[in-house]
Amino acid sequence: MADVAQRPTQGNGRAASGASSNGDGISRRRFMGYLLAAPTVVAAADMLAPSAAQAAGIPTIQPVDFYDLTDLLTQSTEPTWALIKVVVNADSTVSFALPRAEVGQGITTAVAMTIADEMGISLEQVQISLADATPDLIFNQFTGGSNSMHSIFTQVRVAAAVARDQLLKVAAALLDGLPTELSIADGVLIAPNGRRATLGELTKLAATDRTRRVQTLLKPVSSFTLVGKPQPRIDALEIVTGTKQFAMDLKVPGALPTMVCRPPDIDGRATKINNLSQILGLPGVTDVALIPHTSFVPGGVAVRAQTFGQCIDAIQQMDVTWAPGPVSGLSEADVLKELQGSELPLLTPPLGTSIENVFTFNFRPGDPLETNCAIADVKPGSAEVWASLKSPIWAQEQLAQILGLSIGAVTVHVVQGGGSFGRHLFSDNAFEAAAISKAIGKPVKLMWHRTDNFRQGRVHPMCTSRVRATYLGNNVLTFDQRHTSVATDFSMGFGEILSATLATEPLGNLGYAETVFTLTQNVPYNFGLVTQLINEAYQYDTFNTGSVRNIYSPDVVTATEVTVDQLANALKMDRYQFRRSFVRDQRLKAVLDKVATVGNWGRKDLPSGWGQGIAIHREYKGAIAVMVEIDCTSATINRPLPDGISGITGPRVTNAVIAVDVGLPINPLGLEAQMQGGLMDGIAQALTYSLHLQNGHYLEGSWDNAFYTRQWNAPLNVQVIVMPPTGANPGGAGELGCAPSMAAVACAYGAATKTVPTTFPINYNAPLPFTPLPTSPPIPQSPTDGLSQEF
Amino acid sequence: MPTQTFTLNVNGHQRTVDCDPTVRVLWVLRDLLGITGPKYGCGLDVCKACTCHINGKAFNPCSVQIKDIPAGAEITTIEGLAAADGTLHPMQQAWLKYDVGQCGYCQPGQIMAAVAHVKEARANHVPIDDALFDQIRNVCRCGTYHRIREAIVEGAANMP
Numbered sequence: 001m002a003d004v005a006q007r008p009t010q011g012n013g014r015a016a017s018g019a020s021s022n023g024d025g026i027s028r029r030r031f032m033g034y035l036l037a038a039p040t041v042v043a044a045a046d047m048l049a050p051s052a053a054q055a056a057g058i059p060t061i062q063p064v065d066f067y068d069l070t071d072l073l074t075q076s077t078e079p080t081w082a083l084i085k086v087v088v089n090a091d092s093t094v095s096f097a098l099p100r101a102e103v104g105q106g107i108t109t110a111v112a113m114t115i116a117d118e119m120g121i122s123l124e125q126v127q128i129s130l131a132d133a134t135p136d137l138i139f140n141q142f143t144g145g146s147n148s149m150h151s152i153f154t155q156v157r158v159a160a161a162v163a164r165d166q167l168l169k170v171a172a173a174l175l176d177g178l179p180t181e182l183s184i185a186d187g188v189l190i191a192p193n194g195r196r197a198t199l200g201e202l203t204k205l206a207a208t209d210r211t212r213r214v215q216t217l218l219k220p221v222s223s224f225t226l227v228g229k230p231q232p233r234i235d236a237l238e239i240v241t242g243t244k245q246f247a248m249d250l251k252v253p254g255a256l257p258t259m260v261c262r263p264p265d266i267d268g269r270a271t272k273i274n275n276l277s278q279i280l281g282l283p284g285v286t287d288v289a290l291i292p293h294t295s296f297v298p299g300g301v302a303v304r305a306q307t308f309g310q311c312i313d314a315i316q317q318m319d320v321t322w323a324p325g326p327v328s329g330l331s332e333a334d335v336l337k338e339l340q341g342s343e344l345p346l347l348t349p350p351l352g353t354s355i356e357n358v359f360t361f362n363f364r365p366g367d368p369l370e371t372n373c374a375i376a377d378v379k380p381g382s383a384e385v386w387a388s389l390k391s392p393i394w395a396q397e398q399l400a401q402i403l404g405l406s407i408g409a410v411t412v413h414v415v416q417g418g419g420s421f422g423r424h425l426f427s428d429n430a431f432e433a434a435a436i437s438k439a440i441g442k443p444v445k446l447m448w449h450r451t452d453n454f455r456q457g458r459v460h461p462m463c464t465s466r467v468r469a470t471y472l473g474n475n476v477l478t479f480d481q482r483h484t485s486v487a488t489d490f491s492m493g494f495g496e497i498l499s500a501t502l503a504t505e506p507l508g509n510l511g512y513a514e515t516v517f518t519l520t521q522n523v524p525y526n527f528g529l530v531t532q533l534i535n536e537a538y539q540y541d542t543f544n545t546g547s548v549r550n551i552y553s554p555d556v557v558t559a560t561e562v563t564v565d566q567l568a569n570a571l572k573m574d575r576y577q578f579r580r581s582f583v584r585d586q587r588l589k590a591v592l593d594k595v596a597t598v599g600n601w602g603r604k605d606l607p608s609g610w611g612q613g614i615a616i617h618r619e620y621k622g623a624i625a626v627m628v629e630i631d632c633t634s635a636t637i638n639r640p641l642p643d644g645i646s647g648i649t650g651p652r653v654t655n656a657v658i659a660v661d662v663g664l665p666i667n668p669l670g671l672e673a674q675m676q677g678g679l680m681d682g683i684a685q686a687l688t689y690s691l692h693l694q695n696g697h698y699l700e701g702s703w704d705n706a707f708y709t710r711q712w713n714a715p716l717n718v719q720v721i722v723m724p725p726t727g728a729n730p731g732g733a734g735e736l737g738c739a740p741s742m743a744a745v746a747c748a749y750g751a752a753t754k755t756v757p758t759t760f761p762i763n764y765n766a767p768l769p770f771t772p773l774p775t776s777p778p779i780p781q782s783p784t785d786g787l788s789q790e791f
Numbered sequence: 792m793p794t795q796t797f798t799l800n801v802n803g804h805q806r807t808v809d810c811d812p813t814v815r816v817l818w819v820l821r822d823l824l825g826i827t828g829p830k831y832g833c834g835l836d837v838c839k840a841c842t843c844h845i846n847g848k849a850f851n852p853c854s855v856q857i858k859d860i861p862a863g864a865e866i867t868t869i870e871g872l873a874a875a876d877g878t879l880h881p882m883q884q885a886w887l888k889y890d891v892g893q894c895g896y897c898q899p900g901q902i903m904a905a906v907a908h909v910k911e912a913r914a915n916h917v918p919i920d921d922a923l924f925d926q927i928r929n930v931c932r933c934g935t936y937h938r939i940r941e942a943i944v945e946g947a948a949n950m951p
Contacts, residue, residue, distance in 0.1 A: 103894055104893035104894025104895065104896075104933050105893070106893065230890075232887065232890040233890060233892060233893075235892075235895065236886075236887050236890060236892055237887065238895070239886075239892035239895035239898050240869075240879070240883040240886045240887060240891075240892065240898060240899075240902060241828075241869065241870065241872075241873065241879070241883065242827070242828025242829075242868065242869030242870050242899040243828070243870070244895045245827070246830075246896060248821075248827070248831070249827035251825065257818075257822055283794070283811045284810075284811065284814075306810075306822065306823070307810070307814055307818035307819075307822040307823065308818050308821075308822060308831070309813075309814045309815045309817070309818035309822075310811065310814065310818075312834065313813075368894070368896075368932050369830075369832050369838065369840065369894075369896050369897050369930060369931070369932040369933075370830070370832075370894070370896045371831065371832070416894075417894065418830070418894045418895070418896025418897075419893075419894045419896060419932045419933055421932070447831065449834065450832065450833040450834060450835065450838070641925055641926075642925060642926050645925075645926070645928060647928075649925075669890055673890065673893055673933075673935065673938070674893075676934055676935070676936075676937050676938070677893065677933045677934035677935070678934070679934065680931075680934025680936060681934060702833060702835055702837055703832075703833055703835075703837045703838045703930050704835075704837045708930060708932065709934060709936065710927075710928065710930065710936075711924050711925065711927040711928075711929070711936055711939070711940075712924070712925045714924075714936035714937060714940070715937070716921065718937040780834075780835060782815050782834045782835065782836075782853055782854055783835065783836050783854040784813075784815075784854065784855070784856050784859070785854065786816075786836055786850050786851045786852065786853070786854030786855035787845070787850055787855050787859060789836060789850065789851065789854070790845060790848040790849060790850040791848060791849050791907055791908070791911050791926075
């Protein structure tokens with residue numbers, strides 16, 4: 001269970017007009033909001049008055065100490081706060097259409113908690129849905145950069161507070177009391193005389209027939225009863241009973257199973273179906289269509305059938321002529337050469353003694369467990385799409401262009417996703433489903449095969465990182481890092497077509513990469529002159545890359561922290577004490593101390609062949625430290641799994657401790673889950689999870705080829721400590737745990753093996769522990785011996 | 792291949808489908824019967840997201856053809872795991888207690904696999920320990936593995 005202290009500390013929110021202190025150190029900020037003309041109470045926040053930072057424009061390059069990606073993403077939402085609506089219903093519920101994607105990160109729960117607390121109602125009264133694509137929201141319907149809670153927290157509170165104020169005002173008149181004397185308990189408004197009224201009774205009376213601008217005062221966070229306390233997910237019951245609905249579970253009339261026969265090369269193109277009539281005659285098959293490859297639609301030969309099984313059968317038999325893809329014939333050794341040739345020079349003159357490393361981080365899969373999928377129903381003059389989308393406005397605008405429709409003729413429903421990790425920033429699921437539906441003139445339920453996701457899906461770009469640190473006496477004088485990466489595709493911009501267009505202009509993508517890199521990456525130590533620069537190789541669309549969970553940070557931080565271990569050793573200091581001496585942030589120092597204490601750093605009884613690793617990171621307004629122990633003994637590395645199971649069992653992270661400070665933790669239980677997830681991700685990225693590029697395609701095609709953390713890799717002991725609040729706003733959590741986890745595992749591995757690991761994952765160059773699936777047919781047939789495997 | 796008529800006992804109900812005898816049971820459940828608790832994650836009997844029970848034992852319907860289901864076999868999906876009166880199975884309750892799920896996509900398969908592993912461990916008089924966890928192949932990309940371990944220990948203790 002999460003360990004959370006309830007004592008609030010000084011707020012760090014950006015100043016707004018009329019702040020007043022309630023004595024507990026947290027500013028109560030006055031905000032303007034709107035009561036909207038509607039039959040019941042509907043309230044919205046007003047946009048924030050432009051602050052000095054905005055008036056100066058969005059800075060191009062500033063250190064994250066002053067301005068970071070979280071600030072940029074949050075500020076971009078501010079002009080559209082008035083469109084965020086909290087609706088009080090006649091049945092005493094309060095509904096809110098969340099303009100963000102829920103893909104497992106728990107924001108529906110956290111937002112429901114926030115609304116319930118601000119209004120003084122129970123969690124059960126709050127109903128959260130995911131908003132359809134709403135172009136007027138511009139930048140305020142984008143789920144990325146771990147920014148959701150940070151950007152939505154205040155706007156949703158203001159809307160809830162406006163609704164609450166209006167209900168109190170009307171209740172006061174009805175119940176013969178003053179608004180300030182009324183209390184709300186579990187959604188019932190109670191006057192001092194004991195008279196009471198429910199939300200449902202009040203909402204029609206409190207409705208307004210003309211939109212009015214009103215002022216409201218947010219409650220002090222210290223008075224919240226839900227925020228800050230562990231809260232199970234609001235969809236937990238649906239999850240455990242199998243009733244939670246994902247895109248492929250929706251029943252859209254006529255939308256039959258549809259799959260695509262994909263090329264052997266990454267992004268190859270289908271040019272001809274050679275046995276169309278044969279495929280059309282197969283059992284269950286209703287339609288077959290060649291879908292051209294475009295910038296937005298991966299394409300191939302689509303087949304629609306009564307069942308997905310029959311789609312798989314049909315693909316086994318397809319005879320398709322393919323044109324090569326943009327990386328045809330290329331292998332990872334070629335990519336490494338290209339990266340080496342693209343590296344920016346180190347300019348700092350070597351002073352004192354230097355340590356220099358070049359790290360290689362190989363391609364890693366980026367797709368979640370739910371394969372890429374969408375439902376589309378394209379008719380003449382209109383289209384409707386259902387999919388998990390993190391950039392739904394961009395998707396809607398782009399769909400309109402692809403289909404030749406007006407934006408208003410395209411409806412985009414955002415469905416809860418079975419994971420994302422950055423994958424659903426891309427909307428190729430929606431684009432491809434719509435292209436197929438348009439081609440055959442029928443609704444389709446498009447699903448990718450797992451093998452398609454590994455081989456044609458979005459990947460964490462391969463990259464190198466050169467680090468040179470110099471030291472003299474007991475000081476580090478310089479620290480330079482040159483990160484060189486296969487281009488990361490930012491073509492969705494920040495979720496809206498205008499910014500996306502910029503990313504596809506010449507040098508536009510590098511501009512995005514540099515912006516994101518500069519606004520996120522940092523070396524959290526006092527190392528004198530620090531430079532960190534990025535350069536990219538290839539075009540943004542040469543490889544299907546994406547901002548896979550925490551994009552640059554896992555690799556940048558791992559390269560940094562492995563080098564920090566070397567510096568500590570060179571200065572003959574304990575690796576934890578070294579970090580403690582050089583860390584330049586008090587919040588980081590606190591989490592570092594916490595994991596070292598709880599994790600029993602430096603314990604004398606550490607078995608031979610084991611190692612400890614410790615790493616810190618700050619991003620998304622948060623500070624985090626991770627400490628792990630790893631068992632690299634041969635008995636563990638060679639530990640066999642039960643019959644029939646293939647997997648990599650070692651080295652094994654046995655113990656892990658994470659301490660995290662996100663400013664204001666909304667739901668410590670959800671936060672704990674996110675940190676555990678980041679840990680499992682970091683373990684995989686450090687030790688086992690990768691893609692091998694050979695002859696224009698990835699060799700991995702199954703979960704038994706690409707070794708994401710499995711139960712046999714999971715640490716035996718995991719502890720997450722949520723630090724007491726240090727701010728008035730929630731920072732980001734979805735990606736925060738990845739980078740320091742990967743780095744801590746790498747450091748522990750280095751300590752256990754007395755090596756400096758520079759290739760990741762560490763097993764990358766070992767003989768392939770699997771036989772690659774063929775590329776033709778592009779997906780394997782399902783086995784038939786499942787009953788022999790029963791247990 | 793001509794379609795045939797198959798009768799299945801799913802979650803205590805007799806269900807009849809006309810289909811090609813080679814169609815895998817996962818697609819019979821999901822595409823033809825509309826039972827969507829079992830999820831597709833690989834179609835290769837590897838990720839275990841579709842795990843269901845047949846006569847109380849775990850199996851993966853992505854890798855079994857409908858024609859191979861023995862007559863009269865009882866198939867249970869996640870939707871049929873709770874008692875008839877709606878009382879959740881102890882494993883489902885443990886999953887709630889530890890708030891295991893994140894996106895939730897793999898969890899129906901995780902729960903069904905966990906119940907079968909615990910039953911098997913009991914039948915073989917072996918403890919619920921790391922050796923048992925090593926047998927669980929189910930992939931969770933959100934990384935809920937630690938809470939799954941905690942919940943299985945709890946669920947096992949409360950299973951009748």
